[in-house]
Amino acid sequence: MRPTSLALLLAAASALPAAAQTLTMGAGAPSTSLDPHFFNAAPNASVASHLFSRLVERDAQVRPQPGLAQSWRAVSDTVWEFKLRPGVKWHDGRDFTADDVVFTFERAPNVPNSPGGFGGFLRMVERVEVVDPLTLRIHTKAPHPLLPVDLSYIFIVSRHIGQGATTDDYNSGRAAIGTGPYRLRANMAGERVEFERNDTYWGPREPWARATWRVIANDSARTAALLAGDVDLIDQVPSSDLERLRRESRVALHQIQGLRMIYLQADFSRDGNLPGITDNAGQPIATNPFRDVRVRRALSIGINRPALTERVMEGTAEPSGQWLPPGVYSYNPAVPPPAFDPDGARRLLAEAGFPQGFRVTLTSPNDRYPNDARTAQAVAQMWTRIGIRTEIQALPWSSFSARASRQEFAMRLAGWGSSTGEASYAAINIIGTYNREQRRGASNAGRYSNPTMDALVDRATTILDDGERERVLQDVIKVAMDDMAVIPLFHLVNTWATRRGITYEARMDESTRAMAARAAP
Known part of the structure; x- marks a missing residue:
């Protein structure tokens, strides 16, 4: 404005008529x-x-x-x-x-x-x-x-x-x-x-x-x-x-680069028999495949992010490899969007003990984020090509949010806006170890836990010097993304239209x- x-x-x-x-x-x-x-x-x-x-x-x-x-x-x-x-x-x-x-x-x-x-x-x-x-x-x-x-x-x-x-x-x-x-x-x-x-x-x-x-x-x-x-x-x-x-x-359009990351989050809350996860014969898998970082990395590099932003989002998003967009305080330039590498993804799955892949249900809201269900469908097609046969479950936001908080999904598509304009907000709330007493992980529906990252966050948020705090927060991002705590897809461009x-x-x-x-x- x-x-x-x-x-x-x-x-x-005051010049407007009452109806206006x-x-x-x-x-x-x-x-x-x-x-x-x-x-x-x-x-x-x-x-x-x-x-x-x-x-x-x-x-x-x-x-x-x-x-x-x-x-x-x-x-x-x-x-x-x-x-x-x-x-x-x-x-x-x-x-x-x-x-x-x-x-x-x-x-x-x-x-x-x-x-x-x-x-x-x-x-x-x-x-x-x-x-x-x-x-x-x-x-x-x-x-x-x-x-x-x-x-x-x-x-x-x-x-x-x-x-x-x-x-x-x-x-x-x-x-x-x-x-x-x-x-x-x-x-x-x-x-x-x-x-x-x-x-x-x-x-x-x-x-x-x-x-x-x-x-x-x-x-x-x-x-x-x-x-x-x-x-x-x-x-x-x-x-x-x-x-x-x-x-x-x-009509007039009003746009600004947004802070919201659209990402995928796996379930870490149990060792095995995840809902929506089976082998190719439809039988439950005794171990949780997502607890192996090689599987998480395979899923990440099995996604063609530029294709998502160009074909699904039609230029209204930018590929991402972390939860902050470039130009924001504590963004880490050493953590770029992962390159699309389907062959490398298949190799990682084989190393992790899944040479033939497995089946997964990816759950997404269908009325919360721009093109949310369409994005999930495109990811499903990419994962199926690397051997992870993926089905989509798309739900209204009111149902999705309640069920996600109860850890009912093996893999879900979600969004998080780092509206504090720095890295600790997401690190504490969606990636931090869930602990009600410590008031950490309130929105960590996947129950991911990384004590090393938690300790870095605790250190960063007590540092008074802005430059030093930024360096430690950049380390937080590197530790979390090396471990694929979540799988970032892209950042949205926020758009409103008015008469x-x-x-x-x-x-x-x-x-x-x-x-x-x-x-x-």
């Missing part, structure tokens, strides 16, 4: 809950960002910005002081205070039945000291320079509403009382969430009196809805429609939110 003063934005908004002060967003994936601590997934965060605020917010380039905290500073190596914003009100009119932050930190890591929670962001917090109602001192277990970044992922909820409230209470709207720019009007799970402007919001006044976050999972239906004027903007623009939309005078007359500030964290949309000046 071009730089525009707040005055001009407000003038543009509503915004309808067409989202490609559903939010699974209005509980902002239930599931660390991008659609959930997109919806929650309308209702709730965080101590530290993030701009479109994921840089930390003041939120409910006006300022913060390191008092010592292990103590951070946060000055809270005065005059902030909850949607029910009560005052926001430091005690709400204390309650949030207690609640966020401990939500029952969470398929992937927020404990990793608070794992370094030892205790929270309330100096006064608007001053907090957060004591960490060791020096932790990334604390403000971590806190930009924790939505703050109130103690007076949240004490004793369940996830169902948030979903029903009873507990969905935040300090965000919008209030909840209605929630139709899996279909739409309706908002109305919060006129007592602590930040800039929103131009949209009402906003709707509408789920349109089908790609062609999402594009059709935009062209028909049923929605004002859509996310996850289908790659097959990009050229058509570029030529369409009624003419609306601009959208494209975000690296792929968040779809009314606050990024404005009437064109």
